[in-house]
Amino acid sequence: MKLTLAEYRDKVKGCFDGKNVGGTLGAPFECKRGVFNVNYYTQELNGEPLPNDDLDLQLVWLNAAEQYGNAVNGEILGEYWLTYIVPNWGEYGAGKNNLRAGLLPPLSGYVNNAFRDSCGAYILSDIWACLCPGHPELAVKYAVADSSVNHSREGVYAEVFTAAVEAAAFAESDVRKLLDIGLSYIPSDCGIARGVRDVVHSYDSGKTWQEARVSLLNEVPGSFGLLGTLPEQCDPAIPAGEMGYDAASNVGIVIIGLLYGEGDFSKSVCIATNCGEDADCTAGTLGALLGILGGSGCIDKKWTDPLGGKIKTLCLNRGDQGLKVPNTVEEFVDRILRLTPSFLGSGYVDVLNGYTIQMNQGQELYDHPRRANAFYNRCFSDLLKRQPFTVEKSGVVYDLRLAYDGEPYLQPGGQKSFRLEVENKLFVQQWLEIKWHLPEGFAMSPGSNVSLSLEQFHCNIGVAQKDFVLTVPEQLNQSCYELVLEVAAVGRHTRLFLPVTLLVG
Numbered sequence: 001m002k003l004t005l006a007e008y009r010d011k012v013k014g015c016f017d018g019k020n021v022g023g024t025l026g027a028p029f030e031c032k033r034g035v036f037n038v039n040y041y042t043q044e045l046n047g048e049p050l051p052n053d054d055l056d057l058q059l060v061w062l063n064a065a066e067q068y069g070n071a072v073n074g075e076i077l078g079e080y081w082l083t084y085i086v087p088n089w090g091e092y093g094a095g096k097n098n099l100r101a102g103l104l105p106p107l108s109g110y111v112n113n114a115f116r117d118s119c120g121a122y123i124l125s126d127i128w129a130c131l132c133p134g135h136p137e138l139a140v141k142y143a144v145a146d147s148s149v150n151h152s153r154e155g156v157y158a159e160v161f162t163a164a165v166e167a168a169a170f171a172e173s174d175v176r177k178l179l180d181i182g183l184s185y186i187p188s189d190c191g192i193a194r195g196v197r198d199v200v201h202s203y204d205s206g207k208t209w210q211e212a213r214v215s216l217l218n219e220v221p222g223s224f225g226l227l228g229t230l231p232e233q234c235d236p237a238i239p240a241g242e243m244g245y246d247a248a249s250n251v252g253i254v255i256i257g258l259l260y261g262e263g264d265f266s267k268s269v270c271i272a273t274n275c276g277e278d279a280d281c282t283a284g285t286l287g288a289l290l291g292i293l294g295g296s297g298c299i300d301k302k303w304t305d306p307l308g309g310k311i312k313t314l315c316l317n318r319g320d321q322g323l324k325v326p327n328t329v330e331e332f333v334d335r336i337l338r339l340t341p342s343f344l345g346s347g348y349v350d351v352l353n354g355y356t357i358q359m360n361q362g363q364e365l366y367d368h369p370r371r372a373n374a375f376y377n378r379c380f381s382d383l384l385k386r387q388p389f390t391v392e393k394s395g396v397v398y399d400l401r402l403a404y405d406g407e408p409y410l411q412p413g414g415q416k417s418f419r420l421e422v423e424n425k426l427f428v429q430q431w432l433e434i435k436w437h438l439p440e441g442f443a444m445s446p447g448s449n450v451s452l453s454l455e456q457f458h459c460n461i462g463v464a465q466k467d468f469v470l471t472v473p474e475q476l477n478q479s480c481y482e483l484v485l486e487v488a489a490v491g492r493h494t495r496l497f498l499p500v501t502l503l504v505g
Contacts, residue, residue, distance in 0.1 A: 033225025095150025134359020
């Protein structure tokens, strides 16, 4: 199934026009709990959209993708986040604090982060979907890298789900199939999945969208609407959720707007807005999805004309050099279109015969084991299972995965276990030399210098493992300690260094 340049451009434009519209419509109702009656913008715009982090943060990811292409990962995105993102609220600040302490993603998204399950990640899924049209199996990998910078668990599952749905929407228009595709990429028992299934059940049972909202907020209680509404002013039928646990309920609200809006853009984004909670995020994400499904033509000019096609930023550091910010949706779309051939590669994008994109279809859009060789399948679920305590480093010769035995904390006189997994990227066997650079007084078993044989992928799975136990001295006089793992292949000049930061707590 092929997507032409004209079709692709129209859908990408629809995506970010829809994002701009939904974010502007929903912004005045963000952090409010209740049922509202909005059917149009509630403020004078005069050709100026409201600034919105849902859209402007993706401009930073655009710059990262332009610089690093499809090699972009969580470590790179974390550096861009520290450099160009201004706010320190909620999960944004927690992630930045952890990155500054030396914790790499996904640890940076988990440690001391009360908002790890909140909404700041799934709102950024649109760019990965647009760079991977018809390829949700690729979009979800970038969604994990993105979300792990300052989210974990439900925050990660939320972006995986929305990225999969939006990427698949370039190739599949059946809404129920899109929901099933998105659900196939996340754990069936997670809050995101439970919330989506609850909304589908409400819709199929004939409940109104208002009743579906009540059911959803009881199935996966959130707290976002309480930020701007006193508890005594709220409906007693809706419980107060745990602070920071908001992704599940707000993704569910996106699905309420999607199903009850029944394909009508105006009706859909208004329903999402009228559910309150994180209204700019829900209406913005829904607007983006509908824009992909229907193209820019599905959005009435009454919505887009007041915005003037502009992008207004709220969260970006535009004072320092290095960030090229598009000021219009058109410019943003054009830069994505220029990037996609190098991002997806020539296997999917043919630029010699009119710029067409080869998309998956049918069952290929769903998550399923994908053959690596005759003896080994790759499963996306394995990547999610490694969250949030496995740090990865990619190289030319091999990739490293270092799994912690839990949170990165040390206790005086205690021990800390690690499992190192090395995956061969070449069709040749290798001898590896593994060296731990340790602080004074620390010891590593079975040793700080060990060897490991790495099989090739040609006739085997090409993965080797080694377990290590770190023994901590009885006296600790620092708040954190830095270790470095060095892995080199005998006879090759490339070696990888993986920093390991451990906190005392």
